[in-house]
Amino acid sequence: MSASIASLDTPVAIVDVSRMQRNIQRMQQRMDTLGVRLRPHIKTSKCLPVIKAQIAAGASGVTVSTLKEAEHCFAEGISDVFYAVAIAPGKLAQALTLRRKGCRLSVLTDSVIGAQAIVSFGQQNDERFEVWIEIDCDGHRSGLTVEDNAIIDVARVLSEGGMQLRGVMTHAGSSYELDNLEALQILAEQERFLCVSAAERIREAGLVCPEVSIGSTPTALSALSLKDVTEVRAGVYVFFDLVMHNIGVCQTDELALSVLTTVIGHQKDKGWIITDAGWMAMSRDRGTQRQRQDFGYGQVCTEDGDWIEGALVTGANQEHGIITLGAAESANIVARFPIGSRLRILPNHACATGAQFPDYHACDAEGVVHTWSRLHGW
Amino acid sequence: MSASIASLDTPVAIVDVSRMQRNIQRMQQRMDTLGVRLRPHIKTSKCLPVIKAQIAAGASGVTVSTLKEAEHCFAEGISDVFYAVAIAPGKLAQALTLRRKGCRLSVLTDSVIGAQAIVSFGQQNDERFEVWIEIDCDGHRSGLTVEDNAIIDVARVLSEGGMQLRGVMTHAGSSYELDNLEALQILAEQERFLCVSAAERIREAGLVCPEVSIGSTPTALSALSLKDVTEVRAGVYVFFDLVMHNIGVCQTDELALSVLTTVIGHQKDKGWIITDAGWMAMSRDRGTQRQRQDFGYGQVCTEDGDWIEGALVTGANQEHGIITLGAAESANIVARFPIGSRLRILPNHACATGAQFPDYHACDAEGVVHTWSRLHGW
Numbered sequence: 001m002s003a004s005i006a007s008l009d010t011p012v013a014i015v016d017v018s019r020m021q022r023n024i025q026r027m028q029q030r031m032d033t034l035g036v037r038l039r040p041h042i043k044t045s046k047c048l049p050v051i052k053a054q055i056a057a058g059a060s061g062v063t064v065s066t067l068k069e070a071e072h073c074f075a076e077g078i079s080d081v082f083y084a085v086a087i088a089p090g091k092l093a094q095a096l097t098l099r100r101k102g103c104r105l106s107v108l109t110d111s112v113i114g115a116q117a118i119v120s121f122g123q124q125n126d127e128r129f130e131v132w133i134e135i136d137c138d139g140h141r142s143g144l145t146v147e148d149n150a151i152i153d154v155a156r157v158l159s160e161g162g163m164q165l166r167g168v169m170t171h172a173g174s175s176y177e178l179d180n181l182e183a184l185q186i187l188a189e190q191e192r193f194l195c196v197s198a199a200e201r202i203r204e205a206g207l208v209c210p211e212v213s214i215g216s217t218p219t220a221l222s223a224l225s226l227k228d229v230t231e232v233r234a235g236v237y238v239f240f241d242l243v244m245h246n247i248g249v250c251q252t253d254e255l256a257l258s259v260l261t262t263v264i265g266h267q268k269d270k271g272w273i274i275t276d277a278g279w280m281a282m283s284r285d286r287g288t289q290r291q292r293q294d295f296g297y298g299q300v301c302t303e304d305g306d307w308i309e310g311a312l313v314t315g316a317n318q319e320h321g322i323i324t325l326g327a328a329e330s331a332n333i334v335a336r337f338p339i340g341s342r343l344r345i346l347p348n349h350a351c352a353t354g355a356q357f358p359d360y361h362a363c364d365a366e367g368v369v370h371t372w373s374r375l376h377g378w
Numbered sequence: 379m380s381a382s383i384a385s386l387d388t389p390v391a392i393v394d395v396s397r398m399q400r401n402i403q404r405m406q407q408r409m410d411t412l413g414v415r416l417r418p419h420i421k422t423s424k425c426l427p428v429i430k431a432q433i434a435a436g437a438s439g440v441t442v443s444t445l446k447e448a449e450h451c452f453a454e455g456i457s458d459v460f461y462a463v464a465i466a467p468g469k470l471a472q473a474l475t476l477r478r479k480g481c482r483l484s485v486l487t488d489s490v491i492g493a494q495a496i497v498s499f500g501q502q503n504d505e506r507f508e509v510w511i512e513i514d515c516d517g518h519r520s521g522l523t524v525e526d527n528a529i530i531d532v533a534r535v536l537s538e539g540g541m542q543l544r545g546v547m548t549h550a551g552s553s554y555e556l557d558n559l560e561a562l563q564i565l566a567e568q569e570r571f572l573c574v575s576a577a578e579r580i581r582e583a584g585l586v587c588p589e590v591s592i593g594s595t596p597t598a599l600s601a602l603s604l605k606d607v608t609e610v611r612a613g614v615y616v617f618f619d620l621v622m623h624n625i626g627v628c629q630t631d632e633l634a635l636s637v638l639t640t641v642i643g644h645q646k647d648k649g650w651i652i653t654d655a656g657w658m659a660m661s662r663d664r665g666t667q668r669q670r671q672d673f674g675y676g677q678v679c680t681e682d683g684d685w686i687e688g689a690l691v692t693g694a695n696q697e698h699g700i701i702t703l704g705a706a707e708s709a710n711i712v713a714r715f716p717i718g719s720r721l722r723i724l725p726n727h728a729c730a731t732g733a734q735f736p737d738y739h740a741c742d743a744e745g746v747v748h749t750w751s752r753l754h755g756w
Contacts, residue, residue, distance in 0.1 A: 009468065011756060043696055065658075065697040085697050088640040088654055089718040090387065110643050113717050141698055142643050142652050173695065262466040265488055265520050274520050276466055280443075284662035284730055317551065318421055318729060319443040319463050320519055339491050340467040351696060352662055355734070358755035376754055377736035378389060 003369045005303070005361075010262040010342065011281035013357040015372070016305070017364045019256035020238060021053060026254075027220065027237045028057045034226045039063050039082060039213070041235030044351045046375040047360060048076055050238060061104075063233045066378050067094050074103040081105045082213070084169065084233065086134060086142060089117040096127055106166050110134035110143045115154045119161030129163050132213065133202075135170040137194040138187065143170060146198045155202045155209065167211025167230065168202065170195040175218035179247055179292050184222035191219050196228040221249045239350040242299060246291035252307060257354060258344040259298070260361075261321060263337050272315075273323040273337050277345055279316040285352035297321065298345040305344050313345055321345070381747045383681070383739075388640040388720065389659035391735040393750070394683070395742045397634035398616060399431060404632075405598065405615045406435045412604045417441050417460060417591070419613030422729045424753040425738060426454055428616060439482075441611045444756050445472050452481040460484045460591070462547065462611065464512060464520060467495040474505055484544050488512035488521045493532045497539030507541050510591065511580075513548040515572040516565065521548060524576045533580045533587065545589025545608065546580070548573040553596035557625055557670050562600035569597050574606040599627045617728040620677060624669035630685055635732060636722040637676070638739075639699060641715050650693075651701040651715050655723055657694040663730035675699065676723035683722050691723055699723070 005014065031038040040054045043065035051062060051073065061080030064070045070081045079102065087095065087107040098105045107129060109115050115131070122129045133154050136143030144151050151168075158165050172191035178184050195214045202209040214226075215233035217240075226232065236243075239257040240250040261277035279297065288295040300311035300323050310326030323343070325333065337343070347353035354360070359373045383392065409416040418432045421443035429440060429451065439458030442448045448459045457480065465473065465485040476483045485507060487493050493509070500507045511532050514521030522529050529546075536543050550569035556562050573592045580587040592604075593611035595618075604610065614621075617635040618628040639655035657675065666673040678689035678701050688704025701721070703711065715721070725731035732738070737751045 009472070009756070010466070085654065086642045086652070088388070088642050090640060094387070111717060113712075114643065117718065136645075141693075141695060141700070142645070262468060264464045264466050265492065267514075267520070274464070276463065279663075279730065280733060284664070285657075286662070286664070315519075317519060322519070334491075339489065340495065349662075352657065355658060356755075377734075378387070 106130040169213040188219035188223035283352035484508040547591040566597035566601035661730035663727040
């Protein structure tokens with residue numbers, strides 16, 4: 001189905017295809033220059049045309065956050081899939097089914113108990129799973145620290161149990177808390193150094209550890225060196241968003257995802273414009289709340305995408321958004337933004353906002369809009 | 379499809395059908411006693427078996443937040459549908475199509491301009507739309523205040539333009555900010571009194587205004603009198619949630635929606651249990667953040683649903699939840715909540731959490747689980 005933006009009912013999620021393609025090129029070229037493979041995290045888009053554009057630009061395989069994403073990618077011919085969430089033992093049967101069909105699905109663990117579950121299931125089913133060990137490089141979530149001897153224990157359990165240790169991986173999720181290049185460069189080097197060091201510890205113990213996989217969009221775009229890293233995982237760079245803008249890794253004209261909305265009313269005395277994009281459209285993500293600029297539930301732009309300075313979605317109910325303008329601008333809102341007029345909202349967090357929609361409406365350079373479906377659920 | 383909870387992969391949204399039925403009975407009986415019709419807001423569940431249970435218990439028609447919900451209900455034989463968001467002029471053609479098929483769809487406006495758009499479109503298409511006027515009873519969002527003469531202007535535009543004024547409606551959304559019965563009773567009476575007064579103003583101007591529709595779950599469960607009100611709209615009562623629990627309108631054993639999750643790891647030194655229910659499962663809703671008890675991203679229960687005191691989802695990434703326990707409890711988490719064990723999470727906001735899932739898994743009194751699909755998107 002193709003259409004124009006003017007013909008779309010609201011709210012809809014619009015992807016600016018030209019911006020998306022530039023974002024894909026930017027990251028791929030950076031990884032090419034730094035001499036590492038790029039394995040995009042598709043949890044941001046969950047959308048096949050986006051993933052295919054990443055593969056076409058040079059990505060080697062994909063990273064997924066659910067086995068449903070893995071199944072979807074494999075069904076479309078993408079075979080090298082890394083499920084980058086420590087696998088629950090109950091999901092091993094589903095992983096096995098995918099591998100038996102020919103998918104090179106690799107899985108993740110960060111504990112001896114998790115490794116033992118993989119070994120036990122693998123041995124019972126005569127399957128040599130490919131397994132990554134998760135390293136904690138910044139204390140923000142999962143993984144083993146490089147000093148923890150459990151790294152060697154996990155590697156040994158997997159290796160002696162007949163599984164294939166694919167490598168070590170880490171994700172510097174704390175990069176989302178930074179907002180200057182120097183701090184990002186330091187964290188990127190910490191992410192690289194600690195993950196490479198973990199691989200070296202395993203190798204020094206006499207075990208094989210072929211790969212070192214690191215990444216987050218902010219560190220991937222800031223790293224000065226990726227020496228001894230084999231691949232980078234990053235996701236949100238494909239669309240970028242206001243959180244990334246606050247971190248400082250993208251410009252406003254690189255934000256490729258927005259929500260088209262219609263004005264449905266006003267509260268003139270309060271300076272409120274009411275729209276049909278509430279939290280069901282924007283998501284409840286308030287990722288910019290503690291950053292250097294709080295964008296509420298999103299930055300308001302004209303229908304054509306021009307940033308309206310000071311105009312933010314400052315309140316959201318399920319199907320109502322409340323937009324307020326800067327104090328100097330709030331006069332005459334009824335005439336300036338009449339009922340039925342349309343606006344575009346840039347989201348805090350592209351992964352969360354995209355997930356609210358069954359599909360994207362992708363607008364190409366000629367203004368033609370294509371409907372791109374996306375995955376929902378597990 | 380039927381199954382047992384033990385057979386479900388995680389994360390899944392579980393509906394306790396017995397609790398849901400009790401919640402439906404409780405609200406319906408209260409409305410019956412107060413002598414008003416109940417028009418449930420189906421934006422909470424967006425799920426046909428839930429809606430059918432509400433109708434079976436005595437509800438008269440439904441309230442919807444999107445025209446997609448209206449189409450879905452009408453296709454299933456539910457004809458009296460109130461689309462309770464001020465209608466954008468661009469959606470009138472879709473509303474007309476529904477009415478032409480025989481759906482008694484009514485729409486909403488809160489402005490002269492909005493009313494003129496309805497009149498203009500209605501006259502062009504020879505359709506006498508049924509229209510409600512939105513009243514602002516507490517300043518929280520949309521609507522005209524009872525003192526505003528625009529109420530009469532809107533009613534006159536509709537009436538003289540040949541549309542049918544169905545009535546006035548309001549929603550005391552600020553009830554979500556309260557937490558004691560006396561304050562809720564006062565707000566409920568304010569909601570009732572102001573909406574009834576708006577109807578009287580219109581009638582005194584010589585215009586017909588048959589209905590007075592009010593409601594929110596907290597005020598509906600607190601009102602002492604609903605004199606001169608014709609119908610109540612409420613939604614979240616069907617499942618309740620932690621926000622409603624903090625407001626004080628439900629007990630813990632009335633919470634009918636939970637998310638089943640699996641433990642996938644630990645950070646022992648920090649007392650963290652890592653699960654596979656991140657914000658993609660729970661939503662980013664932090665509705666209890668400014669209430670009397672902040673439940674983080676949810677209250678943790680055993681797999682059977684028993685509340686684990688002090689155990690909260692305190693952090694969430696896309697597919698990772700971080701659970702922390704009270705200080706006294708955090709020893710021995712690895713043995714107590716081993717990898718692969720399962721927990722149930724009660725959500726802050728049932729409407730937002732439900733929306734993350736393509737379907738509910740409804741567990742009946744016999745422990746049999748049925749898959750109930752739900753609507754996604756617009």
